[in-house]
Amino acid sequence: MLIVRGMNKPTSIRAWAAWPSTAQVPLGHSPIIPVSNRPTNGASRTIVMGHRAARGLAPENTLSAVREALAAGVDWIEIDVWHVDGELVVIHDQRVDRTTNGMGYVQDFSLHDLRMLDAGNCQRVPLLEEVIELIDGRCGLNIELKGPDCADAAVDAVNAALRTKRWYREQFLLSSFDHAQLARVKELDRRIRTGLLLCGAPYDLASYAQQLDVWSVHFSLNFVRAEWVSAVQNVGLWAFVYTVNEPQDAARLREINVDGIFTDYPVEALATANAFNTADAA
Ligand code: G3P
């Protein structure tokens, strides 16, 4: 059943207003993550991933947020997916209430009814396929498997995109807090990169990550330690942190050698990352 009520505006998270530079990176720049595994010296500057595409600039996980992230020049776009009626849909919560004008659990909707909802500024809840088509290989795409049973459809979506020849395999990353789904991805196609999402860390972090054969480890800003970052980097994995919306946090993470951040404010985060890099080079 489709239930519609008044629109909720996405929560506005504190901006980076105090940060001096607002320089934009041109559309279509090359992603800086190399094709190979993590080099010992990491990336040339902090990697910037647009969180829920670019949540600070447009309604989260919508096509307009994807456009904003591309215009900002992000290295990667991160989105969240759920499996509904055989399709992967791009939405964060278990319920549609916060981000659309509907009410109820995502998985209680038919695909048709879900697509009738307004996800902000008269936009639909996108299909993963639409996001892939819009990005068209212009940056990396980190697909967070948020709902259950997303792995098979996500692997199919990646392989379908690769057949179009507009993407290369290394531009896709399938991540999840549901580590069984990461194992399932590897079972289906070992070549696809996976990202281990954590809130805290297991005692045997590096061996746990290696056992799952992940490419990267994604720490929460509330639970990240220098020794965890170096533990995963020492076994050749990338260390990313979510969600970083304050320049002082970005600076602290750079001090502990984090490779990349997820942010709602990619324009400011890229300006900050580039400024740090220029300062280092001087
Ligand atoms: O993938 C990093 C981050 O998006 C995980 O947290 O709740 O924003 O999906 P959440």
Ligand code: CA
């Ligand atoms: Ca996410």
